[in-house]
Amino acid sequence: MNAASPLPADTPPAWGRVRASRRIADRILKVSATLFSLISVVVLFWILGMLLVQGGTSLSLDVFTKITPGPGSEGGGLVNAIAGSLVLTLLGIAVATPVGVLAGTYLVEYGRGSILAAVIGFLNDVLLSAPSILIGLFVYTLVVQPMGTYSGWAGAIALAIIALPVIVRTTADMLGLVPSTLREAGAALGAPTSLVTQRVTWRAAKAGIVTGILLALARIAGETAPLLFTALNNNFWFSPSLMGGVSNLPVTIFQFASAPYENWRQLAWAGALIITVTILLISIVARYALRKDIVR
Template sequence: MSKPHDTFLHTRRKIYNGVFLVLTGIATAIALAALFLILETLVVKGVAGLDAHVFTMSQPAPDEQGGLLNAIVGSLVMCGLGMVIALVVGILAGTWLAEYGDGTKLAAVVRFLNDILISAPSILIGLFVYQLLVRPFHGFSAVAGGVALALLAMPVATRATEDIMRLQPYALREAGMALGANRGLVIRAIIWRASKSGLMTGALLSFARISGETAPLLFTSLGNPFLSFKLTQPMAALPTTIFQFAMSAYDDWQRLAWAGALLIAVAVLTTNILGRVLTRGSTQK
């Protein structure tokens, strides 16, 4: 009696497993097909809009020759400003969580708020910075855009710093203190150096997080059709320029929008690949 019953159960489990494998395979195929179609459209239309003027000329008037130089420079400036702020605050905050605040109630609160910031909608961050830096000073600025991007990158840098520092063996800390170094010196001279590749990975992931953000910049830096390096004035960025050009009725602007989208996609892809390579290298060590 038990053998037929066991055979029936075994057959039913194999059927269920086969159905599950088929369903997961179909879902994977759908996701890959959608991704392929998106990438194909992006590459075909983006390459068609690329030329030398994209990197040497600023935003053109409709039906005139131009490029995305002002937007590229603006994105680099604001992302650079945001990354400086985010890495300084994020690395210090992550260090405190991993080394000083472990097990305390304050650390639990900080970690909880950091997790909320990671998943916070970027448009809310932009609105917050608008109320903080744009409205009181009666003007949009690159500084406001950089601060908004910093608030988006900061939680990622904090989490990455805490995680990578927790992976370092406690023997490193004991060895440094045995030589007479205080805790701060051990962290700066030993733990940070041992965590160098992980910290770099966190920085790259933070940059990938903010490089394509549009909503915060619409509330803060707004945009500028001219090349500008003044941090207290509105400044163009690739995401906002893409948004403006893609919504327009001009074919040349739409071509530039596709070219800008391809540039952002390549930058994000390259950043993520570098982050994976560094992560794999640090893991193998």
Template sequence: MMELYTRRRLINRINMTASVLTTLVGLFFLAWILTVLVMKGVSVINWDLFTQMTPPPGGQGGIANALIGSLMLTLAAVVIGTPIGILAGTYLAEYGKRGAFPEIVRTINDVLLSAPSIIIGVFVYELIVIRQGHYSGWAGAVALAIIVIPVVLRTTENMLKLVPTPMREAAAALGAPQWMVIMQVVYKAALAGMVTGVILATARITGETAPLLFTALNNQFWTLNMNEPIANLPVVIFQFAMSPYDDWRELAWAAALLITVLVLGMNILARSLLRGHK
């Protein structure tokens, strides 16, 4: 008996040590990346960065058009993808608990969750860009919305399933139809978790570059027209970081730092909301 206990303690210590070491390795690289981003990007952040347009080679400027373009693309993608994800998640949690069709939907959703974003970009390129004959902000928004949908769907389904069944039964006993039970009881109980899913989806698409290379592309000029190519931070970072011009590379570091801070902030906010919901 003592030998078995000693052996289990040894195995536990080995596993705990390996877990701590791998965690420290991950934290080390995260700290390294953040340190480099801060060192390279902070010195470039100034008022011109947020008010000037992307400059020509060797010129002075900022990333104002890319910031606004990314904001427009992200908002459009969230507006398009969130209702679809919420409605599909509601169907799976409230109406499609069993059956072949709900399982097919869940399987497709799992595939979309793990699908490389570049494949989604190529799909939207074939679906919209080629038919339009030009790149556009709407094509980029559709590509990002396809990435939003499975995240919101999965989160919505899981949050709705956590709502106790007696709450639904109590509302139904008062004579409320099922749609009203879902809207007035289930949604309110799961609201924090559903909002968390939307925030996580927004954080996911904020730094996506590959889909936008095939859809929205980029624009060196100021534009608010979603029917034409539009500037965005991920593609600006991609293009400027690979350029031979020092001023462009400095802007790429600053843009990368802004995206990193934004994504970290949204993830922290999402975890805070989820912790409060629990």
């Protein structure tokens, strides 16, 4: 009987020819995967529900217009902490973006297959999984101690180091998806590699690269540990020079949540809700951009 011949009429369906033990194992795996997925979804929505209830009742106009209150005082808000977090996060992503995009470009366009590119890729993967508190200690030793004071600049450097491997990896992955025929077409027209990279590959992968930047932004928006060793915190407006403690939302939430004052705990819930919603929106935008790039 050749491959094109139909099976005999009495041949059982494909699933019926599978041994009973394999069918049982398959069903057990399906039930286990479904059960644990449901558990994770329930836990996630439980946490989000608590955050919405506690944080939603704590939100008010004062949260966005008044500075953080002192110990034991009533009222107050988080405007100085929100502003400080915006400054630190934007500075960190501004430092990490050009370095990360250029490093990812080197890995794909210039150093492909070289020993240096392999070493950079390995170190980037190590840095990607490094605990953020170690990065905070590293920047504390490298920047804070020599300067003799905490500063927003040290905090921005720590956040930039955390964001850097995310941008490098995403940039390299997105450029790797660009068909080589586009590069060959540019080279056939006599364009140098630098011009082909700028005019062809970057344009083809721009949505994916922007997605990586947005993911890195979401990654560092809620970081607390590195800021404890670098920017620290204060209950007032930070100095324009960013020297000394700089108020920021993650550290404020950490301090207020562990304090014995009810007012501080309510503000901590409000701050946690603000960070969560911000990261959620950034993630949605990043996923939409990535999906749009893949569809194209």
